[in-house]
Amino acid sequence: MAIDTTPSPVRPPQVTLGTRLSTRDKLVLFVLCAAQFMVALDFSVLNVALPVLGQDLGMSQSGLQWAVTAFALPSGGFLLLFGRIGDLYGRRRLFLTGLALFGTASLLATFAWDPASFLAGRALQGLAAAAIVPAGMSLLTTTFPEGPARDRALGVSGTLLSLGFTVGMVAGGVLTDVLSWRSTMGLLSVFALIVLPLAPGLLPESRTPDRPRLDFPGAVTVTGGLLSLIYALSTAADRGFGGADVIVTLVAGVLLLAAFVYVESRSRAPLVSLPMLRRRTVAWGNLGGLVTFSMMSTVVFVLTLYLQETLGLSAFETGLVFGVQGVMSAVAGVYAAKVIGRFGARRTLVGSLTGQGLFVAALLGLNAHPWSVWLAVVAVSLASMCHLGAIISYGLTVTSGVPNDEQGLATGLVTSTQQVGLTIGIPLLGVLATTSSDLLSGVHTVLALDAGIVLVAAVLVAVGLGRRKASGAVEAEALGLR
Known part of the structure; x- marks a missing residue:
């Protein structure tokens, strides 16, 4: 196997291996986990509110599916690409950009005046989530070294990820009944506004010291493949696998992902290392x-x-x-x-x-x-x-x-x-x-x-x-x- 001669990245400060975390370590963990919790909340907080949302904005029953799909497409499709961009150009920078975009997109969805503006907000939320999640997780794993510290950090992160999805299901119904469906989106913007000011002074920057070229063919094929696959499966959940658009995008997704593997096997700087x-x-x-x-x-x-x-x-x-x-x-x-x-x-x-x-x-x-x-x-x-x-x-x-x-x-x-x-x-x-x-x-x-x-x-x-x-x-x- 060839030895990787890529220069070592600038390593961020790491926490100690002790069983107790310092105050700063806890604040770093709070910022990263709060962002993960916010994204997990977004996966489910709108589910109960969809019927009321549809009546308010005049969305059809079939259109309501896009309230979910518009978020799922970019959040899943761009994850690998954004994860690699964070490696090459700065994880903290990507994380902060994602937070700012998420807060702005949530405000757009909160004050949406028609279906198009709402779906645009949801799509931008998904794009922001695709930046926040891999950047936040890689900041966590590079800041907390392997051993008890990382085990504890990932334990907290995983708990809040699961809890965020569940809290979203309960909070979505309560907020919709007491206030309106718009409050579910407003809650997400509040989370972003809390986390964003704290992050710059706490999170270390880390990236590869040189600026290698991004694997553009790999980025196009894997992003297109994931977008096609997620669209096909999301649509099939609502209409079944018999639709022409489902079949076409499912086949396209498989072919693009196969092309991605072929491209990566021949790339000098692959987006995903096949080894x-x-x-x-x-x-x-x-x-x-x-x-x-x-x-x-x-x-x-x-x-x-x-x-x-x-x-x-x-x-x-x-x-x-x-x-x-x-x-x-x-x-x-x-x-x-x-x-x-x-x-x-x-x-x-x-x-x-x-x-x-x-x-x-x-x-x-x-x-x-x-x-x-x-x-x-x-x-x-x-x-x-x-x-x-x-x-x-x-x-x-x-x-x-x-x-x-x-x-x-x-x-x-x-x-x-x-x-x-x-x-x-x-x-x-x-x-x-x-x-x-x-x-x-x-x-x-x-x-x-x-x-x-x-x-x-x-x-x-x-x-x-x-x-x-x-x-x-x-x-x-x-x-x-x-």
Whole structure:
């Protein structure tokens, strides 16, 4: 294997390896995690408000899908590109630019006067999120070194990521009922205004010291491929896979991603290092992440249908069920770093996937009796605790041993996996519930497939990563030196 002769990046100050973080370390962690929480909130805060939003702005039922898709397209499509731009030209600069754009876009969405202005705000929010997430994650992994400090930092980040999605579901309904749908977008602008002034004085800059050329062909093919794939899957979730636009964009996405692999194999300065993708930690860690995100999003989707349409719960009562789920995820986040410290990221990832699959399987006991709500609360909460463990441990698995000058790329892969996972689960499995003549039967079918996929993934990840070696051997393997 050729040795990388790229000059080492300017390394930011790193925290100590002690078990306690300094006040400054905590402030840095607060800024980075608050931004991640803000983006996670944006994924779900608008869901409950969509019907009211549509009436206010005069959007059709089919147009409401674009309130979600307009955010998902750029947020997923530009992640890898922006992650690499941060590596080359400055992660803090990209992070601050993303924050400023996110705040501005949220204000535009808050005061939108017609569907076009609202969708423009949502698209700009997605573009900003594509800059904030990989830049924030790579700042976190380069500031907090491998070991207890990074384990704790990623534990907090993963907890707030999961909690942000859940809080968004509950807060969206409350804010819409008490104020209006516009307050959900206004809340996001407030978050940006709080974080942006604190970030410049706390966050270190880091980038490669020279200014290598950006791999433009790679950027075009991977961004186009991801945009096409996310559009196809998002649209299929609403209309199925039979539409001409879905088929064309799905095929285009696959062809563009295949072209991307071809381009990268011949590029002198590739956007994505193919040897990195061949690292076992990167390949199998991302598989675990893809499965945990896609299958858990499917569980939340079908449970929402079950709780409201089979058990007759209101939107607020349904929100309370997922509120319990969010609290339990937060509890899991508190102990995740300790679990990973004791058993290692690989074992935690495999164990978390196994637990998620088993607790989802327990949901097969749901029926039309009102008392089933308690089974739903307990099982989905325990599954979510395992899901949180999988989120944190897969992020650690993928980024461990990766040089600082490629951390943006590694975290870009992590967040791309997250976005694609959140996108593909519902169209692939959720449609089985919505098209079934009997909703409860359809929910059972989806949950059985969901649990089976997660358990199979746990086995594959366990075999793929192999037995844990001594720490030095693991690091050498992660760096592609073995």
